[in-house]
Amino acid sequence: MNVLDIQNLHVAFTQRGRVTPVLRGIDLSIEPGRICGLVGESGGGKTMVGKAITGILPEDARVTAGRILFKGQNLVDLADKERRQLLGRSIAMILQQPTTALNPVLRIETQIVEVLQRQMGLAHQAARARALDLLNTVQIRAPERVLRQYPHELSGGMCQRVVIAIAFSCQPALIVADEPTTALDVTVQFEILRLLKILQRDFGTAVLFITHDLGVVANLCDRVSVIFGGRIIEEGQTADIFTAPKHPYTSALMAASPRHDQPEKGLHPVPAQIVGQLWREIEDYDRARSS
């Protein structure tokens, strides 16, 4: 059984009675222990997919249709209390900005220990020992000291390691990683990705990897979904997508990625007619749904 099965997911914002759709019938599946890339440009709705899964959609947004099945259990109509049993324990999240993802006024220890206490039912001492283990696992030197520190005393890369430690703390079945390396510089990015890959493999965790960076997707993901305007326009094995993209937008997106080994290729924005065509299809889709 798939860890995650998103079926026909619709999410819309409602502001002053005006409904603005952001996700328009997303379908997406992840098998256990696999990494699935969700690629798209800004505003395409990829972050909303992650937020819908973890139940942290903005207050004026909500799921209007569809199902999010986690191990066969529909998260959409789950009561808050039951959802909180799954969050942290079975589903975890890594955010884009490591420096803002940690609470500035709480010590690192508190932020790791609280999830272990809540979800694993550990006593404080046991949770603290486990937190130390976790910091070792994410390759933080001097974990004893880091536990006593505040986020502002750590670098961005260190913070992201802590966030990853929190995400893996209860050995969840699924981690939603929303652009986990975008805010980091390139060398740190590489280390974090490698760490993520190792932990994911060791713990057998499935990962939904949300990014706009096709290079990362090629290296990391088993499958890829390309999202535009809240719709999945192409989905498949990473190798297939990269060697033989079916949708012109996917090829354009790949052509738009700068290549350090082919500097003479230059920079190519996604052609306007492709984007225009996609938006026309989306408008038709919205009209068909509202009528």
Place this chain on the structure above:
Amino acid sequence: MPIVYVARRLLMAVPTLLGVVVFIFVLLRVVPGDPIAMMIPGEATPQDIANLRAVYGLDRSIGEQFVIYIGNLLRGDFGESISVKQNVLSLVLDRLPATFELAFVAMVMAIVIGLSFGIIAVYWRRRWPEYAVDAANAIALSLPEFIWGLILILALSVMWPLFPISGRIDPVQAADFKTQFYLFESLLTGRLSLLREVLEYMFLPAVSLALPLAAVIARVLKTSLMEGIGQDYVLLARVKGLSPLRVLLRHVLPNALVSTITITGLHFTFLVGGTVLVELIFSYPGIGNMLYGAAINRDLPLLQGVTIIFAVIFILLNLLIDISYTLVNPRVRLA
């Protein structure tokens, strides 16, 4: 180091205090109104008046008077009150505990009410508790503390006599106290019926002082909490599966307190200023009431003494607010 920090702040307060002394001294001598005229009987001769002025040193130039006053101050001598004929410092110190206890109780009330209303409004946002808190805030903010005093007297002492209208304690019971700290003394000695009495007298003036401050705290806290709930670290806390109450109290609140203390800090000093009128309305025997009496009687030494004490309270209160700020915000170190 906090001790070094506190010492430095206190040292920095010296020029501020000196400024206050100069300002109030000069101001009181250039505004119209003569303390001698307030105390002499109608049949006094010009010679009598001149003699009296000489007694209080008022015949000298302002410069001379000031040098003498500062010299005395440095030796801890605040002079003698013209209207009550007693040592100013002992008069002020005798009344200070009453004001201190009133302001203390009012601040605790304001903090408790302000924090709980702010938290309630955000926890049940977009539902009736939020709108109720907003309405209560608007009402509490729209009236100054002395108007609240009058309203409370009318409602809870006159129309529905639950609380005493004026004073600090039944004069008969005042003899039971060894110190002027009625509240703390009755609390520490465990005389609960007396404590209850003290609190009953203190309740209305404290509420009048607390209401506007509580409304400011609730409003600022609510805004800060609302900003906080959209932050990344709050989203992550929610994804940890923590309960909404824990997320609010453990993750959002401490951060919101940082900005709340910054913005409301000044309002705590307003509360101290507010004691002057509120003490007057409730005939509460504190230094605020005494300040009013001194102003009416043009009692220059007493006015100066009380003003300086108020300045000291303001400075200490600001120091306390800054220290509490660093307690909730680990990013700021005392330096």
